[in-house]
Amino acid sequence: MTESHQGWPLYEVFIRARAGLDHKHVGSIHAADPAMAVEHARDVYTRRGEGVSIWVVPAAAITASDPDEAGALFEPARDKVYRHPTFYDIPDQIETL
Amino acid sequence: MYTQGLDQAGYDTGYAQDDAALAQRFQARVDAEDKIEPKDWMPDAYRRTLVRQIAQHAHSEIVGMLPEGNWITRAPSLRRKAILIAKVQDEGGHGAYLYSAAETLGVARETLVDQLLSGAAKYSSIFNYPTLTWADAGAIGWLVDGAAIMNQIPLCRCSYGPYARAMVRICREESFHQRQGYELMLALCRGTEAQKNMAQGALNRWWWPAVMMFGPSDRDSKHTTQSQRWKIKRFTNDELRQKFVDFTVPQAEFLGLTIPDPELRFDADTGHYEHGPIDWSEFDAVVKGNGPCNRERLAARRTAHEEGRWVREAAAAHAAKQALRRAAEAR
Ligand SMILES: [Fe+2]
Ligand SMILES: [Fe+2]
Numbered sequence: 001m002t003e004s005h006q007g008w009p010l011y012e013v014f015i016r017a018r019a020g021l022d023h024k025h026v027g028s029i030h031a032a033d034p035a036m037a038v039e040h041a042r043d044v045y046t047r048r049g050e051g052v053s054i055w056v057v058p059a060a061a062i063t064a065s066d067p068d069e070a071g072a073l074f075e076p077a078r079d080k081v082y083r084h085p086t087f088y089d090i091p092d093q094i095e096t097l
Numbered sequence: 098m099y100t101q102g103l104d105q106a107g108y109d110t111g112y113a114q115d116d117a118a119l120a121q122r123f124q125a126r127v128d129a130e131d132k133i134e135p136k137d138w139m140p141d142a143y144r145r146t147l148v149r150q151i152a153q154h155a156h157s158e159i160v161g162m163l164p165e166g167n168w169i170t171r172a173p174s175l176r177r178k179a180i181l182i183a184k185v186q187d188e189g190g191h192g193a194y195l196y197s198a199a200e201t202l203g204v205a206r207e208t209l210v211d212q213l214l215s216g217a218a219k220y221s222s223i224f225n226y227p228t229l230t231w232a233d234a235g236a237i238g239w240l241v242d243g244a245a246i247m248n249q250i251p252l253c254r255c256s257y258g259p260y261a262r263a264m265v266r267i268c269r270e271e272s273f274h275q276r277q278g279y280e281l282m283l284a285l286c287r288g289t290e291a292q293k294n295m296a297q298g299a300l301n302r303w304w305w306p307a308v309m310m311f312g313p314s315d316r317d318s319k320h321t322t323q324s325q326r327w328k329i330k331r332f333t334n335d336e337l338r339q340k341f342v343d344f345t346v347p348q349a350e351f352l353g354l355t356i357p358d359p360e361l362r363f364d365a366d367t368g369h370y371e372h373g374p375i376d377w378s379e380f381d382a383v384v385k386g387n388g389p390c391n392r393e394r395l396a397a398r399r400t401a402h403e404e405g406r407w408v409r410e411a412a413a414a415h416a417a418k419q420a421l422r423r424a425a426e427a428r
Contacts, residue, residue, distance in 0.1 A: 007207045008416075028200065032412035032416040
């Protein structure tokens, strides 16, 4: 346990379940380099055909929004109901709109 | 991002006065079944409790590879061998999902591994029992994974998002573990007299340790109440244990095996099986490090860690060299 505490870097893992779907975050993995991260992600996250494609991203490269600013970031979208089609009253006779 | 120091021994539920308002808002979110995510504010004690629980859970998956791993080379058929390898590999994967979830709370993987290897961290006491016969591979899948499933299904709804998501992934895989174990027991019970005796012997040895896997009785468990308030835990130890017994007794009857508990009886009024008293002194001894295999299990993990050292170092050196080469080519 005298080993240096700088372990392999952390990669976030994203998997495309099948062609036509987005890559989705599934967890993380430690690896010495990106190629090894893909191999480890394959072994850890796709033992039962869970995916057809893997992305690995160094966790340190991700910039995330701050939950404390969630209000400032996302509240403004909430009162813009006119951005949704249900906001508009269209007479029932018009069936194609 | 999550760099605060973590003190794994402590378990307190008090908040600093300044945090009272934040704590109130936090509890309101938990009460509303909102999920807590890594960057959200959370009480230090919640963070510490989760780190300890998720790490213990991860260590259990990793150490749990050892008892069954013992039988891989001696599995009686290629089919059984392939199944056992896949099962043990899954447990390694479960450990990886869980370490990954614990790391979102700001603790480094190396720290967790060090805590396991130094003996500072705990893992499930069940894995300190030996696997003496092939039937033990079946009894573990049937009883130990069976008990683990009882514990793990409610954890899929745990208030902490990354833990809950890891548990969903794990639960999806556990059903195969239990079924292959039961099928193995069934094969033995339908076999020769000697094979059936081997199955009974395994049940005799694994029954009580499996019943104890749910932890101390509710009367003696100090963690249950606060964990339930935080919605980390949904049911008490005794509730889960009762469910396990109720599910398992008919399964044993179908196998034609006898549960090693002379006081076990069905209570027609409650609709539950009542089991005899649990020998908690055995549980305490195993938890304190004096089970049949505690030293052997830790020694095996330390050896694996040491023997893998050159691989980790070589891979890190290779990655550093590649990075230098890429940097040179970019110039
Ligand atoms: Fe597992
Ligand atoms: Fe399992």
